[in-house]
Amino acid sequence: xxxxxxxxNVSHKDxxxxxxxxxxxxxxxxxxxxxxxxxxxxxxxxxxxxxxDADTGQLYPVVLFGFQQQENLFLTDDKWDAGYIPLNVxxxxxxxGLQDQQRVVNIDxxxxxIGNEGEPLFLEFGGHAPYLEKVSGMLETLHHGVEENKxxxxxxxxxxxxxxxxLDVTLNDGSQHQLLGFYTINEDTLNGxxxxxxxxxxxxxxxxxxxxxxxxxxxxxxxxSRKNKLLNLS
Amino acid sequence: MNTSVxxxxxxxxxxxxxxxxxxxxxxxxxxxxxxxxxxxSPNVKHIGVGEGTWPSMRSTLQRIGIDETxxxxxxxxxxxxxxxxxxxxSSSQPNHYHHPFTAPVAAAEFDIAPYWFAxxxxxxxxxxxxxxxxxxxxxxxxxxxxxxxxxxxxxxxxHLDAGKxxxxxxxHAVKQLGVTHILDDVVxxxxxxxxxxRSVETARHGVIEADLFIDCxxxxxxxxxxxxxxxxxxxxxxxxxxxxxxxxxxxxxxDAEIASATLATAQSNxxxxxxxxxxxxxxxxxxxxxxISDEDAERELRHYIGQxxxxxxxxxxxxxxxxxxxxxxxNCVGIGMAAGFIEPLEASAxxxxxxxxxxxxxxxxxxxxxxxxTAKRFNQTFHYRWQRIMDxxxxxxxxxxxxxxxxxxxxxxxxTISDSLAEMLEVWRTHLPxxxxxxxxxxxxxAASFQYVLLGLRHMSELKxxxxxxxxxxxxxxxxxxxxxxxxxxxxxxPGNRALLKQIHSHGMQTI
Numbered sequence: 156x157x158x159x160x161x162x163x164n165v166s167h168k169d170x171x172x173x174x175x176x177x178x179x180x181x182x183x184x185x186x187x188x189x190x191x192x193x194x195x196x197x198x199x200x201x202x203x204x205x206x207x208d209a210d211t212g213q214l215y216p217v218v219l220f221g222f223q224q225q226e227n228l229f230l231t232d233d234k235w236d237a238g239y240i241p242l243n244v245x246x247x248x249x250x251x252g253l254q255d256q257q258r259v260v261n262i263d264x265x266x267x268x269i270g271n272e273g274e275p276l277f278l279e280f281g282g283h284a285p286y287l288e289k290v291s292g293m294l295e296t297l298h299h300g301v302e303e304n305k306x307x308x309x310x311x312x313x314x315x316x317x318x319x320x321x322l323d324v325t326l327n328d329g330s331q332h333q334l335l336g337f338y339t340i341n342e343d344t345l346n347g348x349x350x351x352x353x354x355x356x357x358x359x360x361x362x363x364x365x366x367x368x369x370x371x372x373x374x375x376x377x378x379x380s381r382k383n384k385l386l387n388l389s
Numbered sequence: 390m391n392t393s394v395x396x397x398x399x400x401x402x403x404x405x406x407x408x409x410x411x412x413x414x415x416x417x418x419x420x421x422x423x424x425x426x427x428x429x430s431p432n433v434k435h436i437g438v439g440e441g442t443w444p445s446m447r448s449t450l451q452r453i454g455i456d457e458t459x460x461x462x463x464x465x466x467x468x469x470x471x472x473x474x475x476x477x478x479s480s481s482q483p484n485h486y487h488h489p490f491t492a493p494v495a496a497a498e499f500d501i502a503p504y505w506f507a508x509x510x511x512x513x514x515x516x517x518x519x520x521x522x523x524x525x526x527x528x529x530x531x532x533x534x535x536x537x538x539x540x541x542x543x544x545x546x547x548h549l550d551a552g553k554x555x556x557x558x559x560x561h562a563v564k565q566l567g568v569t570h571i572l573d574d575v576v577x578x579x580x581x582x583x584x585x586x587r588s589v590e591t592a593r594h595g596v597i598e599a600d601l602f603i604d605c606x607x608x609x610x611x612x613x614x615x616x617x618x619x620x621x622x623x624x625x626x627x628x629x630x631x632x633x634x635x636x637x638x639x640x641x642x643x644d645a646e647i648a649s650a651t652l653a654t655a656q657s658n659x660x661x662x663x664x665x666x667x668x669x670x671x672x673x674x675x676x677x678x679x680x681i682s683d684e685d686a687e688r689e690l691r692h693y694i695g696q697x698x699x700x701x702x703x704x705x706x707x708x709x710x711x712x713x714x715x716x717x718x719x720n721c722v723g724i725g726m727a728a729g730f731i732e733p734l735e736a737s738a739x740x741x742x743x744x745x746x747x748x749x750x751x752x753x754x755x756x757x758x759x760x761x762x763t764a765k766r767f768n769q770t771f772h773y774r775w776q777r778i779m780d781x782x783x784x785x786x787x788x789x790x791x792x793x794x795x796x797x798x799x800x801x802x803x804x805t806i807s808d809s810l811a812e813m814l815e816v817w818r819t820h821l822p823x824x825x826x827x828x829x830x831x832x833x834x835x836a837a838s839f840q841y842v843l844l845g846l847r848h849m850s851e852l853k854x855x856x857x858x859x860x861x862x863x864x865x866x867x868x869x870x871x872x873x874x875x876x877x878x879x880x881x882x883x884p885g886n887r888a889l890l891k892q893i894h895s896h897g898m899q900t901i
Contacts, residue, residue, distance in 0.1 A: 211896040212534035317901055336535075338901065 176235035190300025191364035198371035205338035398599035402429025405725025406605035407558035414566035441736035486845025493518035504865035613723035629677035717764035
């Protein structure tokens with residue numbers, strides 16, 4: 156459960172946010188939302204695929220961290236072992252709210268990150284601390300990213316470029332795992348697009364994100380190797 | 390494609406006419422040489438039967454090119470996962486059984502039914518071999534919002550508002566598929582009675598010629614019945630129901646759950662259908678007018694509806710059960726009620742239209758000489774199908790042990806049972822319904838359907854005593870257990886019917 160409050164410098168004046176990365180703090184997630192303008196940073200570390208929202212059925216891009224629920228193979232004892240943490244993870248425990256058609260910053264008061272340790276949110280006289288400035292920027296980027304997703308997904312669906320896939324993984328101990336419920340770009344269909352469709356993709360700026368998604372598939376090997384390392388530890 | 394049939398005229402614009410128009414137009418949309426027109430009277434009201442479909446409707450709509458979200462939103466449609474029969478076995482205490490749209494587990498490997506007998510005191514047949522009945526009883530949808538359009542977790546068809554459905558089909562056929570729509574009355578048919586029809590004459594659009602005439606004019610059967618005087622084979626001596634009393638009942642609470650199956654509840658002299666759409670229920674009593682008076686029937690129907698019965702209007706619809714001796718005569722083929730109609734138990738009306746339209750489309754004569762051959766084959770195929778429907782429907786009555794009226798007793802007397810059904814019943818005393826009972830390639834009802842009814846009504850005293858070959862004992866047990874596990878998983882994962890329909894209204898269904 157989450158208790159969402161609109162952030163303000165009165166009731167939340169002395170709050171601090173723990174920005175470390177661990178399962179206890181809620182970082183044990185299998186995947187997280189992403190968006191085209193983040194793909195360049197994300198694809199260097201994670202596979203980028205599509206997933207469906209359980210409440211709406213709408214597709215959206217996600218970065219994958221593991222093979223099953225609550226598995227984040229990038230979490231080590233004391234850190235997130237990758238050079239880039241996706242914005243939708245990094246923004247926690249903050250989110251965007253709407254008040255009088257204005258975007259405002261909300262905070263989840265039930266987040267284990269909130270307490271007396273970590274980054275302060277406000278300066279002595281109520282101004283935003285540098286950390287909060289950074290978070291506001293992230294939320295703004297994320298907001299535009301989510302907007303961007305709709306056009307991106309709709310266009311790819313229209314061109315029939317999205318297909319479901321199943322990933323069968325055999326680990327070093329012989330155990331077999333299957334990754335279901337994710338979608339990727341059909342390269343054959345992509346290659347067969349008509350010139351006019353290519354022009355549309357180019358005009359909308361989707362060519363780069365499409366190829367970054369395809370290139371990110373190489374990172375599945377990284378996930379498998381991290382999973383195999385866990386076997387050796389246990 | 391080169392066909393000798395260039396111009397097709399469909400006469401009549403109900404669900405049969407527009408389904409046929411849509412299917413033909415979709416199949417021939419790249420063949421400009423085939424022109425499809427539909428003439429319908431602006432004065433004829435549609436009967437609006439057939440609020441239930443089979444799962445086949447999903448592929449039919451897809452083939453016509455209709456978007457499933459569009460269909461669900463515009464036709465007040467909901468999901469149907471089978472039929473749920475109440476009180477058919479006896480009238481003394483509540484009893485029910487299911488005929489779900491999913492075949493028994495293991496159906497592709499072996500017949501699991503004999504292994505169920507040992508457990509028959511603890512679990513109903515349909516519940517043992519399929520997870521679907523439990524979902525139906527829980528009012529759960531056959532899919533999730535993440536499931537693509539037309540795909541399913543559990544197989545399904547629809548409940549729909551027939552009037553809205555006709556409108557959607559018409560819009561799509563005319564606007565997307567280029568069907569020519571003529572609103573006019575057909576006043577005469579031109580051609581000798583023993584020759585192909587040359588043309589039909591309309592009140593305001595003059596003479597319309599065509600190579601093939603499709604009679605979808607309903608009970609009137611303008612071409613097949615009136616022009617060609619094709620004999621009507623009445624079947625009332627077998628299926629007695631000749632009257633329906635129909636009502637539309639609002640949900641007491643707009644957020645009330647929507648039933649996921651057609652509820653069919655046996656009454657003193659017939660049965661009541663109960664079909665849940667998004668905004669209302671369609672409820673009706675189908676009965677035999679020679680066994681019960683309209684007044685008494687209405688009383689029973691009011692009792693079923695309960696309090697709300699005071700607010701609804703009842704509409705009486707006569708049914709003349711039977712079908713034509715021929716459906717395709719010269720260059721005229723009858724589809725829908727122009728060909729025949731049987732009471733709506735098992736909702737066979739629309740599926741017969743789908744099958745007939747597909748046959749016409751796929752076998753459209755390319756050579757003028759083929760018309761006679763195609764007609765002969767069509768007639769054979771559909772005669773067989775009508776007979777199978779007759780037998781399958783009659784089975785529901787024959788196996789009942791209700792003794793509360795002459796209606797039920799008469800239904801069991803030998804002279805009201807066809808020889809073909811009597812033969813099957815004889816075999817089924819000692820053999821389960823199997824593929825030997827359904828020899829054709831495209832049977833309407835698979836052996837599983839006969840099993841669901843036979844074993845659902847627990848007609849099995851002798852069957853149970855037959856020795857079971859133990860070859861598949863272990864696999865059967867595994868399947869029974871897996872079905873039980875699957876029920877729990879599905880219950881946790883599937884939304885309610887109403888909840889899913891709301892999600893579809895807000896977000897639409899995915900194409901993949």
